[in-house]
Structures are given as structure tokens and as C-alpha cells.
Amino acid sequence: MFSLFYGLWKYIFTKTEFHTLLEKLKSVYSNVEGLPPDRIVPTVGLNIGRIEVSNSKLVFWDLGGQPGLRSIWEKYYEEAHAVVFVIDAACPSRFEDSKTALEKVLRNEDLQGAPLLILANKQDLPDAVSADELARYLDLKKLDERVCMFEAVSGYDGFGIKESVEWLVEVMERSKRTEMLRARAGASTGSV
Numbered sequence: 001m002f003s004l005f006y007g008l009w010k011y012i013f014t015k016t017e018f019h020t021l022l023e024k025l026k027s028v029y030s031n032v033e034g035l036p037p038d039r040i041v042p043t044v045g046l047n048i049g050r051i052e053v054s055n056s057k058l059v060f061w062d063l064g065g066q067p068g069l070r071s072i073w074e075k076y077y078e079e080a081h082a083v084v085f086v087i088d089a090a091c092p093s094r095f096e097d098s099k100t101a102l103e104k105v106l107r108n109e110d111l112q113g114a115p116l117l118i119l120a121n122k123q124d125l126p127d128a129v130s131a132d133e134l135a136r137y138l139d140l141k142k143l144d145e146r147v148c149m150f151e152a153v154s155g156y157d158g159f160g161i162k163e164s165v166e167w168l169v170e171v172m173e174r175s176k177r178t179e180m181l182r183a184r185a186g187a188s189t190g191s192v
Helices: 015-030 067-078 092-107 131-137 163-172 175-187
Strands: 046-053 057-063 082-090 116-121 148-152
Touching: 015 046, 015 163, 046 163, 057 163, 082 092, 092 116, 092 131, 116 131, 116 163, 131 148, 131 163, 148 163, 163 175
Parallel strands: 082 116, 116 148
Antiparallel strands: 046 057
């Protein structure tokens, strides 16, 4: 079971949609209706979501993607089991900025080996690119030993969210990153 899971919910560009994805994720796993889109405020700073999947407790740290807030991201990397990077798939004009930000995240030593889930959000919109198209655009060739998946999702109607989270839990259970974090936690509590 995981005591801490860190998800980096980054870059949805329209902040109502940004928060909608986390709200939809919470509602999918808690069987409680989330906030309606017109009542969701923009993410400024950080929002936390907690869910349970199988025998795991997940904590998502939703960090605002505005350029001025990116400087705080590194403060959360050390305890991260995985990275979830969200891109507005209906706004190709911002893909280059997303690619640059993602490459910077992946170069950080504190995230070495962390599984990576890239979500192509807003699949409910007709002009959204597919997860495969987004993968070709981002062209992430050097991922060290990182497990990676691109998934098409919609924070509006919930499309693809369950499959994404189930994949993430499965890869985190086998990840070297999780093993390292468990060992570190055991060493700091004095257990063997």
C-alpha cells in the first residue's frame, strides 16, 4: 500500500478545465458527484485529491501550471512515486510550451525513474488531438528507465480516467522508484 502518491497535474490552460479533471477523478473513485464545471474555480498554487484504488491510497498534488507557479514544483519531487502530466489536447498552439516544461520536469534528479502518465485531456472536444498524435509531437526519446504511457482523457465526461489510474497503480507497484521510496521510509523510521 502506498502512504504517499504524488501526481503532477500540470497544464490544462483553461483553469476551469484544470480543476475539472481532478474533480472528475475524485468523483469517479468516491461515487460522489463532483462540482459542476461552472462552479469550479481556477487552480492557483495547489489542490490535493485523495482516492483509494484497489489496496492503494493515492494522494494527487495538483500543482498550478502557470509559468509563475512552476518554480514551486521541485519542492514536491522528492516524495513523488509518479508524475501525471496533463496537456490540453485541444490547444496545439501550447504544445511546445508543454513539451519544454515536461522535459525540464523529467531532467530533475529527484524524479529519476518515476513512472510517467501523460494525459491528453479534453477528448470531449472535436478538435482535440489523440494521445498518439500528442506522443508523436512530444517525441520523448530519452526517458531513462522510466515507464511511460499516453492516454486520451476527458475531465468533463470522465472518458479514460479509470483506465489511466489503474495503469498508474499497476506500474507504481512494480516501479524501482517506489522500491527506493519504501526503502528510504523504512530507513528513516528505523525498521528493516
